[in-house]
Amino acid sequence: MNLIVIEPEDFVAADRVRLIDRRLVHARKHLRLAAGDRVRVGLVDEARGDGEAAAANLGHGEVLRCDHEALELRVELGSRPPAPSLVTLAIALPRPHTLEKVLQQGTALGVKRFIFFHSRRVEKSYWGASAIEPAAVRRQLLLGLEQCVDTVVPQVELHPRFLPFVEDRLVALRERGPVLVADPEGPRPCPRAVAGPLCLVLGPEGGFVPFERARLLALGHELVSLGPRILRVETAAIALLARLAPDRVGE
Incomplete structure (x- = not known):
């Protein structure tokens, strides 16, 4: 996992997400994240029309918590994803x-x-x-x-x-x-x-x-x-x- 993909329903505050599914498992087992670590995150951008520019939904997340119950991140977005294939x-x-x-x-x-x-x-x-x-x-x-x-x-x-x-x-x-x-x-x-x-x-x-x-x-x-x-x-x-x-x- 080179990017933690987040969804609108993951947000618990304007700049904070809480994950409790397979992304938590991966963060603990494979990435071995701990409080203070930074990871790449991106907010899903659904069903864009042909030629429509992608939103600046890439960024980083600071790990606030990563334990058996949840992965919590403070996120900052602002970069655009790579150009798509045509x-x-x-x-x-x-x-x-x-x-x-x-x-x-x-x-x-x-x-x-x-x-x-x-x-x-x-x-x-x-x-x-x-x-x-x-x-x-x-x-x-x-x-x-x-x-x-x-x-x-x-x-x-x-x-x-x-x-x-x-x-x-x-x-x-x-x-x-x-x-x-x-x-x-x-x-x-x-x-x-x-x-x-x-x-x-x-x-x-x-x-x-x-x-x-x-x-x-x-x-x-x-x-x-x-x-x-x-x-x-x-x-x-x-x-x-x-x-x-x-x-x-x-x-």
Whole structure:
């Protein structure tokens, strides 16, 4: 935990929070905090619109108390989180364990919009899994924010039907920037260091069926590849996001 993420309901005074959940356990067991220590804290910033500036919700907390009952901090906020990724990440709904990895790691890499959709090779049972319930999804997002020292909670969309997702949602996203469909059969390598908004689409681990691939191509979306190796969804997502990220060295 590189950041203690706090919520509005944690405040017991204007500049003081009291934590009694897993954050207390982590502070005692792993961070071994004691009165007088300083830690990084950030107040969650929910559901920002596209292009809307993040609030200055990062700062530090002074430990007032850390024992079996509570972690109490005096907090001072005023810094902004890192710049977000401009990639919308759209993935055929993976198995629950993989979903958790994608949410955590994608959030850590700055993704602010996740879209999960159905395709032929997605198990229908995944749509009934507890991992896609709002509370479970939010927990993974917060874990990602704690890792990367960020406060803006990503938005998550669920599209349980393939054609409406492709013909309506992807078409709308294409108005903001290109749609790149990652596929081992893609005719050209995925581009590097892309500036500006785009949507990255990943299929299921078994790949898109021919009809789905043809429909994506018919709508003008571009198929790109990382090479002939078949990667796990979480591996492909991380590799592609890293490849697409603009080079900010020297900024």
